[in-house]
Amino acid sequence: MDITYICTHCVEKYETYFCPADAKRLHYRCPFCDRELVPYTPWIIERRGSSR
Numbered sequence: 001m002d003i004t005y006i007c008t009h010c011v012e013k014y015e016t017y018f019c020p021a022d023a024k025r026l027h028y029r030c031p032f033c034d035r036e037l038v039p040y041t042p043w044i045i046e047r048r049g050s051s052r
């Protein structure tokens with residue numbers, strides 16, 4: 001999967017992951033809460049994974 005943009009507010013509920021094409025089509029706005037989508041970078045995964 002090639003995920004590039006997420007909405008951090010809805011990702012827990014709706015799994016708001018978007019590929020670049022989708023993000024562009026949505027004008028970089030979340031369809032659920034209308035907030036700005038943010039680039040999905042590896043440190044987000046690392047942060048969520050390493051909670052010790």
Ligand SMILES: [Zn+2]
Binds near residue numbers: 007008016
């Ligand atoms: Zn959202």
